[in-house]
Amino acid sequence: MNAERSRPERAWARIDLGRISSNLDHARRSLPNKKILAVVKADAYGHGATAISKQLEKDGIDYLGVGTSVEAIDLRNDGITAPILVLGALLPTELPEVIDRNITVTIHSPGRITELESLAKIKNQKIPVHLLVDTGMARLGVSTRNALDHAKRIEASPWLELEGLGTHIATPGDDQQVNLQRSLFRTITSDLEQCGIRPPLIHVDASHSAITANAGKSTMVRLGGWIYGIVAGLAGSSPVSPALSLFSQIVYLRDHPEGRPIGYGGTFVTRRQSRLATISIGYHDGLPTTLSNKGELLVRGQRVPVVGRVTMDYTTVDVTDVPGVSVGDLVTLLGTDGSEQIAAKEIASWCGLVPYEVTCLLGRRILRIPVTKDEFWPEIGEDESQIAEGERV
Structure with a gap:
């Protein structure tokens, strides 16, 4: 049994940053040629977003993902310079500071395209964005029916850059549903390719479904539980911790x-x-x-x-x-x-x-x-x- 020094805290959590690095390395080896967005929303799943993000930044993380503008701005205030993507929906009043702090926005509706174009004109700068397509989650994102038109509109805008295109798997344990969502998304990416539109960051999978992501055309995966060692049953030569x-x-x-x-x-x-x-x-x-x-x-x-x-x-x-x-x-x-x-x-x-x-x-x-x-x-x-x-x- 480990001896513990007496402290006044009622309860405490020990966060092993070495394991964070090890789990990230495990993901990189398991998913070669994929960029990794580490999901640090909800205070890095309770682990402490600032400490986790600083460690991930040292480890050369490609992107950090948060749920809200406040989470993103807090990380910037704490000195995090890595790319940050707000995965969630924002109110129009949140956009100016987010853009000023070099934080990337996810578009969930056509109205957001108009709002961002207007803001970009005011700031006289081109704004990178990600477009989320709803292939089955029924929570956020543009419909599959209109996704192609929205992507074309963003691509044609002199004020916006379509940096990423993503969707969200609703039932990671249901192979039939996962395959259906991936098929719908592949149709959209194929149609975009035929139009000469190839966003550099294509992301579909989170931790549970990411291990099979190599079969698709995705270029980035969104990992939370994998990074924190919460997800069980991952493939690879060594387990996550x-x-x-x-x-x-x-x-x-x-x-x-x-x-x-x-x-x-x-x-x-x-x-x-x-x-x-x-x-x-x-x-x-x-x-x-x-x-x-x-x-x-x-x-x-x-x-x-x-x-x-x-x-x-x-x-x-x-x-x-x-x-x-x-x-x-x-x-x-x-x-x-x-x-x-x-x-x-x-x-x-x-x-x-x-x-x-x-x-x-x-x-x-x-x-x-x-x-x-x-x-x-x-x-x-x-x-x-x-x-x-x-x-x-």
């Missing part, structure tokens, strides 16, 4: 007799003389309430069950069978302790979530601590205070 580990600590211990109701509503009743531990993390911190009475955590290298309801600030676990437990002991919620490991996929299966949600739910009280080598905390030294401050989001 989860970059985020989540920890808390025991703040209270108490022995209870058999038959004692525990927590709000008394949803758990002790079946024996039990030692229960209260840990300082709850649903406000991002721990799903659906873990109540069925999830497991790690204490001293052993799995311990969650008992009672997960509450706003605390969670209770049964440590009766764990010898030597004491207040201040490390609790691992995501990651490895000894020979045991809990992954986001396992938590997701208990809670009816997808693995991404487990890390995206992590709240503002969780201190993110980026590290670059295999350690819990940096060694004492001049950089310790800077790293220990982490990132609150």
Whole structure:
């Protein structure tokens, strides 16, 4: 079991930047000749967007993808200079600052073409854009019926540059639906080629479907879960590794007799003389309430069950069978302790979530601590205070 230095934080996440780099390298080897857009929206899936983006920039990432203008501008304010694409829809009032900060916009409707042309004229500059085609997601994007006309209009504009063309796979696990969407998109790209229009960045696939992207004409893939080591079952000679580990600590211990109701509503009743531990993390911190009475955590290298309801600030676990437990002991919620490991996929299966949600739910009280080598905390030294401050989001 790893020893942990005492700290005042209730709960914290260790972000292994080395694993981010390793996972990116794995993707590059698995997808040769494809540019990679790393999706860092939603605070890099809960990992801390600034630290992740800085590491990816060092690793020569081709593009960063965000969901909102605020996310993009925050990265620019934090010194990120890599190309950034806003994947989501923007309001007209957001466009001027986005363009001023050298952030690329995705077009989802013909009205956006008109708005961007007007803005480009005012600024007297040509604006690169991506056009999203809705081939089956039914959320954002221009229709397949009108996509060719919109692309031609952008290509013909002296004020806009069609840098990219993309679509979004709705059901990555359904091969039939994936193939249908790809077929619709291929028809559009083929029609554009016949018109002499070849956007340099063609992107269809995200992490789950990207491994088969080599069969198509895409030139870029959008990777989130692959980069963070959340996606399982990827092809390649080496697996990806989860970059985020989540920890808390025991703040209270108490022995209870058999038959004692525990927590709000008394949803758990002790079946024996039990030692229960209260840990300082709850649903406000991002721990799903659906873990109540069925999830497991790690204490001293052993799995311990969650008992009672997960509450706003605390969670209770049964440590009766764990010898030597004491207040201040490390609790691992995501990651490895000894020979045991809990992954986001396992938590997701208990809670009816997808693995991404487990890390995206992590709240503002969780201190993110980026590290670059295999350690819990940096060694004492001049950089310790800077790293220990982490990132609150």
